[in-house]
Amino acid sequence: LLQQAWNAIGDYYADRQKWRNASTYYSQAQNLPRLALCYDMMEDFDALQELAANVREGDPLLEELGTRFATVGMCEQAVTVYLKASKVKLAVDTCVQLNQWDQAVTLAKLHNLPEINTLLAQYASHLQDSHRFLEAIELYRKANHFVKSAQLLYKLADEVTRERRHPLRAKKLYVMAAMMMECYRSERKKLTSQASTTRYLHDDVEQPEVIRMLDNAWHGAEALHFFLMAQRHIHEYDVKSALRVAIQLVDYEDILPAADIYSLLALSSALSKAWEYTSKSLARLESIEDLPKERRQALDELAVKIFTRHKPQGSVFNMVTCNSCGQSMSDCQSTCPSCDTKFPLSVATSQPLVGRHLWACSFCRHQVHANDVASLTNCPLCHTII
DSSP states (O other): OHHHHHHHHHHHHHHTTOHHHHHHHHHHTTOHHHHHHHHHHHTOHHHHHHHHHHSOTTOHHHHHHHHHHHHTTOHHHHHHHHHHTTOHHHHHHHHHHTTOHHHHHHHHHHTTOTTHHHHHHHHHHHHHHTTOHHHHHHHHHHTTOHHHHHHHHHHHHHHHHHHTSOHHHHHHHHHHHHHHHHHHHHHHHHOOSHHHHHHHHHTTSOHHHHHHHHHTTTHHHHHHHHHHHHHHHHHTTOHHHHHHHHHHGGGGTTTSOHHHHHHHHHHHHHHHTOHHHHHHHHHHHHTOTTOOHHHHHHHHHHHHHHHTTSOSOOOOOOEEEOTTTOOEEETTOSBOTTTOOBOOBOTTTOOBOOSSOEEEOTTTOOEEEHHHHTTOSBOTTTOOBO
């Protein structure tokens, strides 16, 4: 009877919107739903949070309290209350609505919700729309979606490369992308059943695209690695080594601008007095379609000045023996002209590795000559500690 009296007095004050007075009597009557209404109307969310802590698990009131917290943007408090009410889906939906994507993904993973992949995709899209690409990459990496992480890294590296201002940053991004693909390769090897392998390989990505990325995982990193190496040799005035590296860059026109490759090749060959390469690189520069007219005219004048004095011939490289056919080949050639055997390039010197005493990095599997390992503490390409 006393409880009814307190509720009646509380209703009297509530009807007149005297919420503080009403809360006093609802508290005495232990009328928690009406008490929650009073705290909400007074915007006393500390008291509302304390009230939620005293409600037993599974009580229908918890869902109502979670809605009240979510309505005013108190995501953390709403999630706590929803979880106490065993309403995980509502907790995740609240995080999404309030743009707390990281918490939504964490909850979905923790409670094994089937919507986890959809949430990941939505959150990654949200991060990319906000130009927070590195956070999106990290999100996919933590979720073991290595292919998607690598795709974003390759895209970012391509953009940095096209800007032509930060080649070292571009190389780092390509290396990170390749590392993601190596992580994917390792995870794939751990799978034993054909069903799980198929499911893992698809990972929302077309199979041929994944295979192409695996086959060319280090291609972009190699391009920027040799590009930086050639410029370093020029600054050190080791022009012969610079020319050797620049010759290899011709295979990376899909990554580097052709104008940069052949400008570097023309410069290093002219400094090395390898006029045959100078002639070929200048001709290739003139054939670039979007080359400005003024620059094309300057190249014509430069070619006239050079080749009225020098014949476009001559080699500055040593000869080595192909270990497949025994014929001689230049130490700047990566493919034997006699048997078409293609040799890997040393990531330390860019020389073709035609010998048998080689060292390979345990992570990226790129090679250097065994004689060069003593001076190295890290892999020149991926920087794995030797």
